[in-house]
Amino acid sequence: MKITLFVLLFTLSLQAMQVATVYREHGIKAVEKALDIELSKRQYWDTELKNFDTKFGYFENLTSILTCDKDRSKLYKYTINKDGKFHLSHTFNALTGKVNGDKQKEGDKKTPLGVYTLTKKISNPNPFYGPLAYVTSYPNLYDKYRGKNGSGIWIHGQPLEGERDKFTKGCIAIENEDICTLDDNLSLQSSLLIIDQEHIKEAKKKNLSTILSELFAWRYAWLYNEYKKYISFYDPSFIRFDGKDYKTFKRFKKRIFDYKDKKRILFSNIKVVPYPGEESNLYIIIFNEKYYSKRISFDGEKTLVVRLDSDSFKILSER
Secondary structure, eight states: OHHHHHHHHHHHHHHHHHHHHHHHHHOHHHHHHHHHHHHTOHHHHHHHTTTSOOSSOEESSOOEEEEEETTTTEEEEEEEOTTSOEEEEEEEEOBOBSSOSOOOSTTSOOOOOEEEOEEEEESSOOGGGOSOEEEEOOSOHHHHHTTOOOOOOEEEOOOSSSOOOSSBSSSEEOOHHHHHHHHTTOOSTTEEEEEESSSOOOOOHHHHHHHHHHHHHHHHHHHTTOHHHHHTTBOTTOBOTTSOBHHHHHHHHHHHHTTOOOOEEEEEEEEEEEOOSSOTTEEEEEEEEEEEOSSOEEEEEEEEEEEEETTEEEEEEEO
8 A cells, every 4th residue: 555655645745746837848738738638648537536426427527327227117316425436225016118119200219229318307397297307308310310300308307197008108107106206306407318228328438538638639630620530530421410511511610720810628527428329439428618719609508419439429419
């Protein structure tokens, strides 16, 4: 233990000396650039993730995760315990869509597979939906990328009077007592819902390290106006949330990069989640972005859908 602590302190001391030397010789801007490079390295994220519970992915400031296993007709609530680990706090019996498979369009009576935020709590819905309901973000960015449509996918309770069929039109329905239990300490802003056909597969640390290092390499190219490197992160099949395709997006970004504006780009509250379904190399990244330049400022949520190819990723869509 003493040897490990000594090595750690020595390493930190050495790193601090290196940073100080860069600062002494080249100034604070050079230090910032060196640290931006460090954030884009796989080794940094390997170390950062070492003690993280990455069962479902990588999360900053998340308090709970809901997972729905359609095959088992279960909804699970996981919360973060004092040790920063995911703890299964509740298991609920759940009704899902009458038709099996992934939702594709309005009225197909399927429950979607995907990663969703909870966008709204409805305290007094129509009595058919029980005492309360949560609205999900279906269709999400990836759903729209694939041309899916429809809306109104909720987590809700059972009719306050009478009975209902043993399936839904696409929502997730649980018992009224359970929806009240689910509501306990559930924050919309710090919760995620993952819906899969079967039990959620565990995320791999090495893949998360790659995704996070690539995310900050993308940021680096953006921050330092390296257009060719920046655009290389985008897949030719890319479609932005507003419908811009790859070629249109490239031309649009080239005009902006040509201004050579100085920027400040900060990422926080990052969530990286393997996307459910057959394609195991897809990930959704959700984070808060602060962007400042003399032409544009933005402070809000950003979402990327990426495909992991060996040691790099390609962006399929963004919002």
